[in-house]
Amino acid sequence: MRTFYNRSLAGLLLVLCLGSPAALSAAQHTNVILIMTDDQGGWDYGFLGNKILNTPNLDKMAAGGARMSRFYVSPVCTPTRANLMTGRYNYRTRAIDTYIGRAMLEPEEVTIAEVLKPAGYRTGIFGKWHLGDSYPMRPQDQGFQEVLVHRGGGIGQPSDPPEGAGKYTDPVLFHNGEKKQMKGYCTDIYFDHAMKFIEQNEADNRPTFIYLATNAPHGPFDDVPEGLREKYKAMDLKDAYGYTLNPKRKNEKLFDKTSRVFSMIENIDQNIGRLFARLKEIGAYDNTLVLFLNDNGPNGPRYVGPHQGAKGSVNEGGIRSPLLAHWPAQLTPGTVNGRIAAHYDIFPTILAATGVSKPEALKLDGKNILPLLKNEAENWPERALFLQWHRGDEPTPRTNAAVVTQNYKMTFSKPDVPGKLFQLSDDPGERQDLAQTKPAVAKRLTKQYDQWFADVSHTRPDNYAPPRIHVGNPKETTTVLTRQDWRYNGPKGKGWTRDARGVWLITVEEDGTYDLKVQFSKSQPPMQAELTMKVGNDLFHSVVPADQSEHVFKNVTLHKGDQTVDVKIVEGDVERGPMMVYLIQKSTGNPAQ
CATH class of the missing domain: 3.40.720.10 (Alkaline Phosphatase, subunit A)
Incomplete structure (x- = not known):
């Protein structure tokens, strides 16, 4: 409570x-x-x-x-x-x-x-x-x-x-x-x-x-x-x-x-x-x-x-x-x-x-x-701040990371490269590495960083697993899947380029009937496209005429549970992913009942 x-x-x-x-x-x-x-x-x-x-x-x-x-x-x-x-x-x-x-x-x-x-x-x-x-x-x-x-x-x-x-x-x-x-x-x-x-x-x-x-x-x-x-x-x-x-x-x-x-x-x-x-x-x-x-x-x-x-x-x-x-x-x-x-x-x-x-x-x-x-803090305790970011599906220790204290700052570029130590009051441009001249400070801050990284990386048993988009909840009856949230799939899956591909991780909350609308960009000049959509173990296929850039699979059943959505558009020898996918809920409950 x-x-x-x-x-x-x-x-x-x-x-x-x-x-x-x-x-x-x-x-x-x-x-x-x-x-x-x-x-x-x-x-x-x-x-x-x-x-x-x-x-x-x-x-x-x-x-x-x-x-x-x-x-x-x-x-x-x-x-x-x-x-x-x-x-x-x-x-x-x-x-x-x-x-x-x-x-x-x-x-x-x-x-x-x-x-x-x-x-x-x-x-x-x-x-x-x-x-x-x-x-x-x-x-x-x-x-x-x-x-x-x-x-x-x-x-x-x-x-x-x-x-x-x-x-x-x-x-x-x-x-x-x-x-x-x-x-x-x-x-x-x-x-x-x-x-x-x-x-x-x-x-x-x-x-x-x-x-x-x-x-x-x-x-x-x-x-x-x-x-x-x-x-x-x-x-x-x-x-x-x-x-x-x-x-x-x-x-x-x-x-x-x-x-x-x-x-x-x-x-x-x-x-x-x-x-x-x-x-x-x-x-x-x-x-x-x-x-x-x-x-x-x-x-x-x-x-x-x-x-x-x-x-x-x-x-x-x-x-x-x-x-x-x-x-x-x-x-x-x-x-x-x-x-x-x-x-x-x-x-x-x-x-x-x-x-x-x-x-x-x-x-x-x-x-x-x-x-x-308020300037009312007396005997404010010393502390360390930790900051890190880099591309990738989960963080790597000592990669584009920093630990900052009131007097010192330690930065790490790669796991196998020693960190650099700076005293910002004398060196605000971070030009002079003091790691060799102040080894005790460098060792202490490196240890603090390592302890921090281990701590935050074990907040949950599957700490860096991505959250799943939920489908079929009354609070959102149309779920829009965009390239913002898709996951890796193939060599071009990491980006947002026109020919990139990716998949989405979803959780269907209960069995239901849906319309699945796929929007995609057309090749120039436009040509007929072969569209394949897989949701979990269910496969949907259609041939889309050259003058259309979207297709709707009507009244299909999505099954309760964790699923992966994978959409592939093939035009000639080019294979790409969609721009957006709309999962439009029509009804819930097991259609077989």
Whole structure:
């Protein structure tokens, strides 16, 4: 049984005598808005020394609240999101990569929304989830009551609906599971809906938790705020990059991409300003904790302060983010704390801020850093942070990994290559390896890393087995299988190229009758296609005319149990997988009965 205790009632008693309805409403609860951008990079901010990018509202947020100046995230997005949502190392959660079925969160994991919701919070997500698109891994299956998201890792990726693929303006999004054509620019849409959500909750005197995760400034880059792009396109961008960038790489193609990224970031900043203005309008400004971070390093060469590295790297440039915390009722403006902290600390920190108790059986890896944000932490214990990511079906020890302490950092590139030791206070660019001159420190951090890897890799008996998509549950009567979640099958199965192939792992919850719709791309010129679909031991076959790019197997039976879905399209001498497969439930129960 889960039990919760909301300490915010004490605040209500304190203000009962104030006589102000607005003050009374605000004091009854603490709202939390967690904002995370996609591929922004840890130094794409004016307040951190970026002299080209314009971020006045984030600069104001940093000055008006508290900030962690040594905050760490994972090298890529899904691992960061799993850490953030669960307060646990992502290697415990089965969400270990960004595609091929490894960007799905184990349904047994408990998200922050699942803890706040029973305590009376209205929970909403707006933007990017990237932890599973199908039941039981969708955000609405994981504690979120209001959901407006795109599928997969981003707009423009293979999980996008065909009619909306790649559109940042007027995108096709999913509102509480229903596909909807939206109007406007995607980031503006997310903020608009988030502001309406908290406004309604304030009217109902309900506390709000919002996870506002933009897909900007992630690519594709052809659909960006055009006025802002023209502004940056007209600027001299030669100094928009770190000192390690080869001057030969500074060319018009790079400048054009940077101008587009910067326009997306400034648009986010403008929305931050709109959000704070709305919080003031509805009387929720003082008692709303707004947290802001980016999910990993920059998506290409950009300014990273005195460091090196970008997205995918465990160098500082790849795993650093500021953590901004704005909460006028509780945090002193201008507070900057230099202790190390990480994304998995957000979960327990939100619980501390809201007064909601952690479920007794839930084991978190993160620490409550609210005392650090309040500068009330005396004798803060030493700790080590662990970060790792690389491609593959399961992690390999000492591969693109880092262990970070307050004074030292140890990085590992390959299992058979000794780790490198750096003292970041003297060497922020990670240039001088101290492993030979400080062997005791290197040995200690290597041992800590090895112990950590062994621990997280044995969270479950089948720790790195991918979660299965469930089919036939009343909560999702049409299951869409996309290339985002397919698994290896053959030499071209790893990617999203047109001729790639893969299979899906599903669990059919009970026998039932389904229509199976297969969508695929056609060869040029179009030709007749031979379509074979296998679900478990059941095989379906059809010849599709040259003028058709989809086929429906009608009224077929799917059998209860774990199954593998394998679809093959053959056109001439080319064999490829489908773009999408729809499993449309018609009825349940054993047809033979």
